[in-house]
Amino acid sequence: MPGAFTVAIQELQELLGERLETSSSVRQHHAHDESFHLPASPEAVAFPKSTSEVSEIARICMRHHMPMLPFGTGTAMEGGVNASHGGLSIDMSLMNNILSVTSEDMDCTVQAGVTRKQLNEHLRDQGMFFPIDPGADASVGGMAATRASGTNAVRYGTMRDAVLALTVVMADGKIVKTSSRARKSAAGYDLTRLFIGSEGTLGIICEISLRLHAIPEAISAAVCAFGSVEGAINTVIETIQMGVPIARIELLDAAAINAVNQYSGTDYPFLPHLFLEFHGTQAWVAEQASIVKELAVENQGSEFQWASNTEDRTALWQARHDFAYAARATRPNARIFSTDVCVPISQLAQCILETITDIKSMPMSMPIVGHVGDGNFHVVPAVDPENEAEMLLIDSFHTRLIHRALSAGGTCTGEHGIGQGKKAFLAEELPAGVDIMKTIKHALDPDNLMNPGKVVDIN
């Protein structure tokens, strides 16, 4: 409905002045994330500076029935920011203040637009870090909204664990604080966790209090090649079952290594690899590493190639983090289609091996990377979203993969969220649960104005 929100846009302009953008370039920039999902431009983009401004914006939008779409850095994977139902994109990038850091409590409170790298830069001198690491330099608000995790989750948990409290603006503009800063609480329903992972469909996350961690005395990273994917996965499973508190344990199959070598100029052998990291005191890191080395040897792994100084470690993890771009670069003008299943670790080997067999039937390269310590892995083909035949093939591969994961007791999404693309799978995974989700969505956002068309459909 172009033009339908003329009055709303005028009111928003009065509120925000030049921080309400309607130019087509800005709208197009806010029409998509990093995924293959078809872009859809919002009618306008707001750049609020404070929670109270977000509240004012919500009041205007509610009055005019204008959908509200929170936007972080646009680095998500499920089309969650795309304005599939039109409306106002609310870009949080100017809300990038670190409001407080309490080193005695090892926590901090930030505005939603603060990015994880900005935060870690700020924290470094105080000997603390924020561990959640989805690869991209995402905003903390976006990470909370999608319940992000990434490479460190096996040790430090996901955004579910990292967040102490939120300040959220509801559809009607009401400002809600979800919790105190206490480390634990039994004070009523867990509103914090309700908003984490709600993908902007229940409210707009404006401020976040986060648990931080002490930068470990020692950090060592290593790379280990395996003759087979089974060998790598079995090493992971045994490491987890031994209770080794490994900080990172990432699988890259041979196709993924190939993409990384080409994009990042590395020269890893064309074999499945584990990328590992150990955190602790010097002695404890050495002990953890020796346990895992032994497990790797038993599973025909290579010698560990160590990266103990900061520079080498940064290069190693940069290569891992650039994998999404590396995958995309394997084909000109491609978008990436990232699957995201997560299964109980006992099912991981079989699920990945069956998936590899399935990949052999596909006409394109489909590299696999995985946060395998959590049972989470991504198959990441580079696709042309406008090639219908190809998208049909990929869709049907994706459906088979998700059904494989669901029948193994897993989930259709370990960390990317439902967005627009996985609503049908969510209903398969949690059929009765989806009804409860819809009831909650309807109760908290009766006009379906908060990021409509994502996660669940109501009305």
Next chain:
Amino acid sequence: MPGAFTVAIQELQELLGERLETSSSVRQHHAHDESFHLPASPEAVAFPKSTSEVSEIARICMRHHMPMLPFGTGTAMEGGVNASHGGLSIDMSLMNNILSVTSEDMDCTVQAGVTRKQLNEHLRDQGMFFPIDPGADASVGGMAATRASGTNAVRYGTMRDAVLALTVVMADGKIVKTSSRARKSAAGYDLTRLFIGSEGTLGIICEISLRLHAIPEAISAAVCAFGSVEGAINTVIETIQMGVPIARIELLDAAAINAVNQYSGTDYPFLPHLFLEFHGTQAWVAEQASIVKELAVENQGSEFQWASNTEDRTALWQARHDFAYAARATRPNARIFSTDVCVPISQLAQCILETITDIKSMPMSMPIVGHVGDGNFHVVPAVDPENEAEMLLIDSFHTRLIHRALSAGGTCTGEHGIGQGKKAFLAEELPAGVDIMKTIKHALDPDNLMNPGKVVDIN
């Protein structure tokens, strides 16, 4: 309304036969928990054996507008099981089957009536344990419903972290599975966490999938006396800030030690103490202990008194766990009134010291114990609930304590929940949040049949 539920009770009797009890002794047993809250008997007590029976019970109750009150072991602290609005107590003790244990995934699925000791007994041979430890041998369902934690939470988290998935019966009898068994998931709203801590007011938790942990290679416990409470607390704060993954770090002040010595026959010096436990490999436990010993020495702590063999450790923690009974035994025919504030750890010393000053103005003994690694502590006087003057004094002490905690950025309840006693404090702590909680309660239980009068009031 005695007699109001005659038809409902007849239908329940048809469904359950002898597993529907209306005798006054059984009803009275289900009228209260371990707290001072006034008992209130239900009209009847159901003993279901399966989730589908619970579902049938809910359908009957909903048809007749009969309140439903889930009952675990009756060991809670906020009167959450008391039938303050009448209705049917649903005793889960016959639902005590361990449905599955998957050692490769280090998880299990149990019925709600399984107790934590029963579960740990079952798991021991498989080298795993379930760490959440509220002291009492509570049921896993009750622990999930109250978001329980206890002595191990500083290392292993609370029920929020321990639960992978729930099966819940809603007010209308619908059976809802909240999640898969995957270690992490971004599949829609976090229904699991919504029910954890909802105290039976949103649904009846019937089955629980739990994360388990490997029994550590080495476990060492120690006791350390301090000349002052400050010295003990500062040792705790520094331990946490150093990032030492201590498994337990419990404060008992001199009054608490006195009660323990009398009840358990121990002979600890009449001084504040820390009870500590370290988990890990032999080398890692030794390293952790040496770090904490050094911190204790700097804070004028005594030599560590070690308990490394299982028998000594069990005795040590039994004495700690029996503290609630020890506190009650300080006075004939008393009930205990347990406060439960939790504050950011930077505020802990001041909050406890101000509370100690406040205690000096009180006419009764008020021992303090605390899960101080989390910032959570309990002041636990033995009271006579029928002595109005005394209860007024205690209430006003409690109000001062909670206001102290709230102004320190803390919460009125770290682990006991809201129940009937803390609804007003919840509204002070999270004024806008309570409105959201009421909206959710109203949406999921429109007739207010699920444990009415607890956590939030609607209608």
